[in-house]
Every structure is written in structure tokens, then in C-alpha cells.
Amino acid sequence: MKPMYINGEWLTSTDGQTIDVFNPATETVLDSVPNGSAEDAVKAIEAAHHAFQEWRWVTALERAEMLQQASTKLRQHFDEVVKLLTLEQGKAISENEEETEWVIGTLDYYAGLVRNYRGRVLPPAERSQFNFIIKEPYGVCACIIPFNYPLLLMIWKVAPALAAGNTVIIKPSDQTPLTTLRLMELVFDHFPPGVVNVLTGQGDRVGDVLVEHPQVPLIAFTGSTAIGQRIGALAAKRVKRTHLELGGKDPFVIAPDADVESAAEAIAYSALLNAGQVCTSTERIYVPHDKAEAFTGALSDFVATLRLGPGIERTTDIGPMSAPGYREKVINHIQDAKSKGAKILKGGTIPPNIDQGWFFNPTIMVNVDHSMLCMRQETFGPLIPIMTYRTFDEAIALCNDSDYGLGACLRSNDARLVKRFFEEVQAGTIWINDPLTDNYGGPFGGFKMSGNARELGEEGLESFLETKHVHWDFDDTVKDYWYPYT
Numbered sequence: 001m002k003p004m005y006i007n008g009e010w011l012t013s014t015d016g017q018t019i020d021v022f023n024p025a026t027e028t029v030l031d032s033v034p035n036g037s038a039e040d041a042v043k044a045i046e047a048a049h050h051a052f053q054e055w056r057w058v059t060a061l062e063r064a065e066m067l068q069q070a071s072t073k074l075r076q077h078f079d080e081v082v083k084l085l086t087l088e089q090g091k092a093i094s095e096n097e098e099e100t101e102w103v104i105g106t107l108d109y110y111a112g113l114v115r116n117y118r119g120r121v122l123p124p125a126e127r128s129q130f131n132f133i134i135k136e137p138y139g140v141c142a143c144i145i146p147f148n149y150p151l152l153l154m155i156w157k158v159a160p161a162l163a164a165g166n167t168v169i170i171k172p173s174d175q176t177p178l179t180t181l182r183l184m185e186l187v188f189d190h191f192p193p194g195v196v197n198v199l200t201g202q203g204d205r206v207g208d209v210l211v212e213h214p215q216v217p218l219i220a221f222t223g224s225t226a227i228g229q230r231i232g233a234l235a236a237k238r239v240k241r242t243h244l245e246l247g248g249k250d251p252f253v254i255a256p257d258a259d260v261e262s263a264a265e266a267i268a269y270s271a272l273l274n275a276g277q278v279c280t281s282t283e284r285i286y287v288p289h290d291k292a293e294a295f296t297g298a299l300s301d302f303v304a305t306l307r308l309g310p311g312i313e314r315t316t317d318i319g320p321m322s323a324p325g326y327r328e329k330v331i332n333h334i335q336d337a338k339s340k341g342a343k344i345l346k347g348g349t350i351p352p353n354i355d356q357g358w359f360f361n362p363t364i365m366v367n368v369d370h371s372m373l374c375m376r377q378e379t380f381g382p383l384i385p386i387m388t389y390r391t392f393d394e395a396i397a398l399c400n401d402s403d404y405g406l407g408a409c410l411r412s413n414d415a416r417l418v419k420r421f422f423e424e425v426q427a428g429t430i431w432i433n434d435p436l437t438d439n440y441g442g443p444f445g446g447f448k449m450s451g452n453a454r455e456l457g458e459e460g461l462e463s464f465l466e467t468k469h470v471h472w473d474f475d476d477t478v479k480d481y482w483y484p485y486t
């Protein structure tokens with residue numbers, strides 16, 4: 001069993017419970033971790049609160065140096081980290097290399113940003129006054145992470161939180177805690193005890209304690225909209241800061257001017273990356289009516305070339321889904337759509353030739369509409385539902401006909417359509433021609449039920465800094481605008 005990391009110590013759960021962690025490509029147990037209890041959660045909060053009393057006064061330059069050291073160490077242990085991440089998460093090894101490179105880049109980015117971060121001086125209202133804005137850390141930040149990008153989504157929170165002078169409690173998904181724990185040994189071991197903690201355990205055992213405890217002023221959560229709503233409601237009782245990065249149902253519009261062959265490859269990538277388990281996976285495709293046949297033909301041909309297999313094998317393009325429950329949801333969406341008239345062009349089944357692992361064949365579906373679950377709820381799997389449109393107005397209206405607003409993609413080089421798309425579509429990120437790429441400086445987050453937060457960029461650091469206005473009058477004489485008024 002791999003113990004959890006609290007206050008610089010390796011601990012089991014106080015009640016001895018454990019959770020098995022599986023390799024989704026083989027359905028075998030990789031290792032186990034403590035199933036933390038409410039008592040363990042309090043222990044982590046107290047350790048992080050205690051560590052904060054010192055850590056908050058460590059200068060920004062020293063904190064930047066420590067983040068830079070973490071980045072250097074991760075470079076040194078790159079191959080080991082990538083391998084473990086692939087075994088527990090499942091996606092293709094090249095995607096895990098990319099994830100780990102982004103983790104390194106994020107550490108570098110926030111080390112650089114905090115070195116140059118400044119407050120603000122205001123013009124005073126009176127000659128004797130000096131007004132300025134300073135930024136302060138909040139204290140203990142609970143960072144709750146999903147299974148699909150365990151390191152990336154962790155570091156998007158942890159790097160800016162630490163840079164800003166907060167201490168953190170990382171709560172990884174109970175499906176993917178192993179690589180995060182390994183990073184504590186390999187990469188974060190130079191941080192003082194209690195500054196970075198990893199509390200493993202089921203969300204419903206430790207979640208409420210983290211969210212409700214008075215010594216946790218900020219909860220940074222990435223995960224499903226349902227759990228985000230619960231966290232938001234609980235946190236509101238103490239008017240806590242919550243950063244909620246939630247689910248999506250991203251549209252992809254092929255404009256009338258777009259080339260269907262290259263659009264097919266772009267959509268295969270954005271819909272099937274990580275077996276469709278990306279918050280910004282393309283989950284709704286809108287294609288001009290008169291291009292539908294050419295497009296679906298090109299897409300079917302291209303998808304047929306993609307290879308399913310264990311992520312650890314270099315020949316794999318698409319790995320397994322991370323847990324059987326996620327695969328069930330895809331099957332449910334397909335059955336619902338078929339019962340309402342949808343037609344499967346490709347896939348739709350568990351691959352019969354692979355006898356272990358939670359694989360699902362990439363699936364292309366046509367004749368879909370917005371009455372179907374696959375066009376309304378997050379599917380989070382390798383499903384590509386295609387709908388046709390006749391006018392660009394209709395395409396934009398279809399994009400916006402959703403409770404979600406995380407990302408949206410367009411293939412076009414018609415400047416008038418591009419401008420309309422990025423101005424009118426309600427989403428936190430708009431990708432034109434190159435879907436799903438990130439930029440360290442580009443804030444990422446959702447509109448509508450996809451969340452209320454922004455990670456990365458200056459906004460990502462601001463999220464972990466409280467704002468304080470200092471009003472300082474050098475003249476300590478009695479003011480003529482105080483009492484008495486006569």
C-alpha cells in the first residue's frame with residue numbers, strides 16, 4: 001500500500017480502510033492507498049494551517065525558486081512519472097508525456113509570473129494620504145482533482161496556490177492517486193512539512209470536511225457539475241471562495257468554407273483524445289447539410305486507422321476508458337439515441353477482440369438531434385454524434401442551446417464567420433482551426449454550468465490571492481469631517 005502524505009509524514013487511514021487502484025487496460029490492481037477518514041482530513045487541515053503561519057512570510061522570490069526546483073526534479077524523473085501515470089490513468093503514453101511536459105511548463109510559468117507580480121498604488125483622495133492594493137494568500141486551499149488529467153489539473157491549482165503563498169491539501173481522484181503521491185517523494189520533498197499535503201480517500205468520506213472546515217477558506221475543484229454544485233452549496237454556508245471547473249458539452253462547427261478531410265482529422269483528435277475523457281472533448285458536431293456525406297465518409301475512414309490498446313504500448317492511439325461506470329454511460333447515451341432514431345455509422349460496441357480492459361470502440365453516430373442525451377448531457381467517452389445545419393445562424397444557435405459553456409471549436413478561414421463565432425458562442429475558450437490546445441498565459445474555464453473559475457494565466461494566480469486595500473494617512477491630526485458636525 002502507498003501511504004498518504006500529510007505534514008511531511010507517510011500515513012495510513014486512522015480507521016485502516018484502503019482503496020484499490022486499478023490499471024484500466026488490464027483490470028488488475030496496481031496498488032492501494034489509504035481511504036482517508038474525516039479525522040485524517042482534519043489532520044491535514046491542521047497541518048496545512050500550522051505550516052501556513054510560516055510559509056506565508058517566505059518571500060515570493062524564494063517560493064519561485066522552490067517551484068523552479070520542483071520543475072527541475074520532474075524533468076529528471078520524467079520517464080518514471082509518465083509510466084506510472086499511464087498505468088493508472090490509461091491514456092496513450094505520448095499523451096501522458098505531453099501532460100507531464102505541461103506540468104513542468106506550468107511550474108516554470110508560475111515561478112516566473114510570481115517573481116514579477118506587483119500590487120498597485122492609487123491616486124489619493126487627500127494630499128496626506130497614500131492608497132495602495134496588496135495581494136495576500138488565503139491560507140489553506142483544498143485542491144480537489146478528477147481522474148482524467150491527474151497531474152495537469154493538480155498543478156494548474158497547486159503551482160499558483162503555492163506561488164501566492166498558500167498551503168495546499170491535494171485530494172486526488174480515488175482512481176488516480178498514485179502518481180500524485182510519487183511526486184511528493186520525487187518533486188515536492190524540499191517544501192516544508194505541511195505546505196503540500198496529499199489526502200487520499202473517497203470524496204464522500206473526506207470531501208465535506210474539506211469544504212466545510214473553517215480553516216479552509218478556498219476550495220479549488222475540478223470535476224463533474226453535480227459534485228461542483230454540492231461543493232458550491234456547502235461552501236456558501238461560510239461564504240468561502242470556490243473555484244469550480246466543471247463539465248462540458250463542447251460543440252464543433254464545420255463552416256461551409258472548411259475542407260472536410262482536414263476537419264475530419266481535427267474532430268477525430270478533439271473527440272477521441274484520452275478516449276473522449278477530456279472536459280473539452282468535442283461532444284457535438286455540426287456540419288453543413290450539403291457536406292455531411294463527404295465529411296462522415298472522411299471521418300469514418302480516418303477513425304478506422306486509429307489503434308486501440310493499452311496506453312503503455314507505443315503503437316496505441318486510444319487507450320481504455322478509466323472505469324467501467326464511464327463506459328456504461330456511453331452505452332446508455334448510444335441506446336437512448338438509437339431509440340429516438342439515431343444511426344450508428346461506426347463502432348457502438350465493446351471491442352470483441354480485446355478480452356481485458358475497459359475499452360470502447362470509437363463510435364460515429366448520425367441522425368441525432370437535441371432531444372437525445374448524447375447532445376445534452378456530458379458523455380465523456382469516445383462518441384462522435386453528428387448533426388447537420390443549413391445556415392450559420394442555426395449552427396450558432398445550436399452551439400448555444402446547452403446548459404454548458406466550456407469550450408467551442410470552429411473550422412473556417414472565413415474571417416466574417418470566425419468573428420461571429422468567437423463573439424456569439426457562449427464558451428470560456430474558443431478554438432479556431434486547432435482544437436484543444438492550451439497556452440500557459442491563456443485563462444481556462446467555463447461559462448454557464450461549466451463553472452465559475454479561471455485557471456492558467458494571470459487570472460490563475462489572482463484566483464489564489466485575496467485583495468486588500470490599504471488607506472494610509474500620514475497626517476494624524478483630528479479631521480474636520482469627524483464628529484461633531486457643527
Ligand code: NAP
Nearest residue numbers: 145146147172173174202203207223224227245246247279
Ligand atoms: P467527479 O466524480 O466530480 O470527481 C472529482 C473529484 O471530486 C474526485 O477527487 C472525487 O473524489 C471528488 N469528490 C467526489 N465526491 C465529493 C464530495 N462530496 N465532496 C468533495 N469532493 C468530492 O469527477 P470525475 O469523474 O473524477 O471527473 C470527470 C468530470 O470532471 C467531468 O465532468 C469533466 O468534464 C470534469 N472536468 C472538468 C475540467 C474543467 O477544467 N472544467 C477538467 C477536467 C475534468 P473520488 O475520486 O473519491 O470520487
